[in-house]
Amino acid sequence: MSENWIWLIPNDPHYVPPADTHDRAKALMEEFAPESEEINLEVYEKPGYFGPGENGEGVYCPLCGEDLEEWLDEWLEREKESYWLNPETKMPCCQETISVYNLDFSRKAGFTRFLLDAMSPNVLPSEQLAELEALLGCELNQILIRI
Numbered sequence: 495m496s497e498n499w500i501w502l503i504p505n506d507p508h509y510v511p512p513a514d515t516h517d518r519a520k521a522l523m524e525e526f527a528p529e530s531e532e533i534n535l536e537v538y539e540k541p542g543y544f545g546p547g548e549n550g551e552g553v554y555c556p557l558c559g560e561d562l563e564e565w566l567d568e569w570l571e572r573e574k575e576s577y578w579l580n581p582e583t584k585m586p587c588c589q590e591t592i593s594v595y596n597l598d599f600s601r602k603a604g605f606t607r608f609l610l611d612a613m614s615p616n617v618l619p620s621e622q623l624a625e626l627e628a629l630l631g632c633e634l635n636q637i638l639i640r641i
């Protein structure tokens with residue numbers, strides 16, 4: 495049995511919404527995804543990479559479209575002590591220097607310090623997403639994961 499999750503992460507990988515919004519955000523998520531068996535809100539020290547692992551992150555170069563999933567795994571392993579300090583790097587495909595935060599994750603992965611998730615197969619409609627964005631003070635990426 496696979497599990498479906500929706501993950502909400504801020505567009506800015508460094509952004510953490512004010513602590514006094516967290517309880518309300520979880521309550522809204524419970525309201526929006528009432529069938530969800532589990533809802534989590536996590537805050538991390540530094541932007542971590544979140545993807546569904548071997549189910550395929552779908553990581554592409556935003557400049558030339560090259561599949562960079564394997565390259566990113568290796569790069570993160572090599573740079574794990576410092577990647578959040580220096581996320582700019584040369585793309586292996588087109589040799590342009592960009593931030594790994596700006597790779598194209600095709601809504602299957604991302605970097606973040608803040609994660610709000612629900613075990614739910616149902617995508618939040620845009621008006622619910624907008625309500626959470628207003629509460630948390632940021633634009634959110636909605637990521638769909640099947641684990």
Ligand SMILES: [Zn+2]
Pocket residue numbers: 555556557558559560585587588589
């Ligand atoms: Zn490229």
